[in-house]
Amino acid sequence: MLPTPFNAPRSGEIHRWSRTFIPTLKEAPAEAQAASHRLLLRAGFIRQVGAGIYNYLPLGWRVLQRISAIVREEMNTTGGAVEMLMPALEPFELFEGTRRDADYGDNLFRLKDRHGRLTALAPTHEEVITDLMKAGITSYKQLPLALYQIQTKFRDEFRPRSGLLRCREFLMKDAYSFHMSVEGPGGLNQAYDAMDRAYQNIFRRCGLTFTRVEAESGPIGGSASHEFMVNAESGEDTILLCPVSGYAANVEKCEIGPRPHDLAAAPTGDLQEVHTPGLPGIDEVGKFMKVKPDRMLKTIVFRAASNPASIEWVLAVVRGDQEVNEGKVKAAAGFHASMGDEKEARAAGFAIGYVSPRAALATGRKCLLLIDPDSAQGGFWATGADKPDHHVKHFNWRREMGAALDDPARVRVADVRNAAAGDPSPRVPGATLEARKGIEVGHIFKLGTKYSDAMDFRVLDEKQERRSVIMGCYGIGVSRTLAACVEMASDDNGIVWPAAIAPYHVVIVPMRVEPGSDAMSTAESLARGLSTAGLDVLIDDRDERPGVKFKDADLIGIPVRLTLGDKALAEKSAEFKRRNDHNSKSDLVPLDRAVAACIEAVSA
């Protein structure tokens, strides 16, 4: 046997439709709503097993493999990482340091082994890899290091939905990097930037149009985080962007440009109490009082963590039609605060459901009042009356709050709400933010020392001092990326795969399928030629009517279709059609040029 050179081009696979499993459906199953869900089901790529649990059928698995291959290439080169594999089972003791079992809560799949030991199905692997590195890395000389895996993750999602877009079991690429420093050669920032580039390459190669947005960073200070959002209306996430500066962020993170405020305006009338019995929300109360939500003040009670000013509660005020942002509340307060436990807040005297900014003035509790600029205005306001079943009209800041407004230790005006379309851009005066829907396919994160501190992962530096290792982590939802690609590229007839991730590059449709027929033997020799050129080929050898084969070929979305009918064969030609080429008829291509035409179409 001749030796095979290492760089020999890979020859493509040749599969026959009749010998693989492609159960296409004429009608989409009723439960599927999202376009990707419907098409993947109809085209025979996936089949549901349970809520948020799917089989990847041969076609679906092939695409996952393609995406994974791109991910591997980019990770191994641009990303500078090496691949490994960690287990799906995770003993609970690993959470002792990080307490993430609590953070994950019900989203963590828990199970007991036969000895009664608690075990988790891993939702991600920070603990496992940190534990592993702890044992293997003891010196700064071994760093930096970046490792990744492509592996099944488990999250007991509250509500799985939209097929592969939100699953309980899904395929993820997760990478972790380890450093002695943030800045400089070998530092976290360098690895982060490399990953950033790798991610952009990956999603571009998958044919996705995406927006890279600033995302909420974790509770440990200084960390940056970016999400890669595929632009799709069906996305669950909302992103905001400034069309002038290019600034883009997710809803939680997005800053809002300067907004004027005015707490000194005169009252609109006497404070008037209204009986509003048993009305649960802003909308209902508003309807009852005939006040629009944007003229009501919403006051949310946060429990303050220990802080130098020994403040116990933080009250955040936004307009009734806006949403309080917990991260911004913390940032404005300057210390940690979390949504108050209802019982605890009631015990402290807050009339939950009917809280007004005046609750901050009550004696005996130390409160910090944070007022969003949009609600720090004059004009008519309605708000709670600080007692059950009552609201007030004609709330006026100066009259109701008095001198407290002038004490920055007690009252501050600050951005504490989620950004929304139409808000001023934080980067360009006069520009306004636009909202888009997106599917989050990737997320990169500067972890800092969060995990290494929690798990005591320290190594000796060049001065023989033990220092916490600085970490980054980088995730891609591989199976979600597949769904996002379908959301992005489909038409009335089915999926339109980009060649880079299509399950096959070429589908050959012989009109006659009897073995030895001109059409079949031509199909086979064409397939061999394509395979030699490195293309994967599917021969539709089913004895079906042409219409059925064409419909199916369109549905499963193979980039190039070669049709072998009597007329074309009589001219020693094949009909050549690109899947993404709409209206046009197919071209006749001489058989001896067909392979070249396919290569050209696929490498475009």
Next chain:
RNA sequence: CGGGGUGUAGCGCAGCUUGGUAGCGCGUUUGACUGGGGGUCAAAAGGUCGUGGGUUCAAAUCCCGCCACCCCGACCA
């Protein structure tokens, strides 16, 4: 977890109100005719009607419980 919806043949559905031998279309199998965008004719196979209980001479149908799946919502009080 709250609200809404659905479970009847592989897929899509009707039948349930008013209880009385389980149906239609697609798909599947066989045969013939056909053969360029989801064919025609003929014959056939395929269903514990999600599940457990109850009412009744009789339950897919009425009553109660449970399960599964889908959609919407959800720390903003």
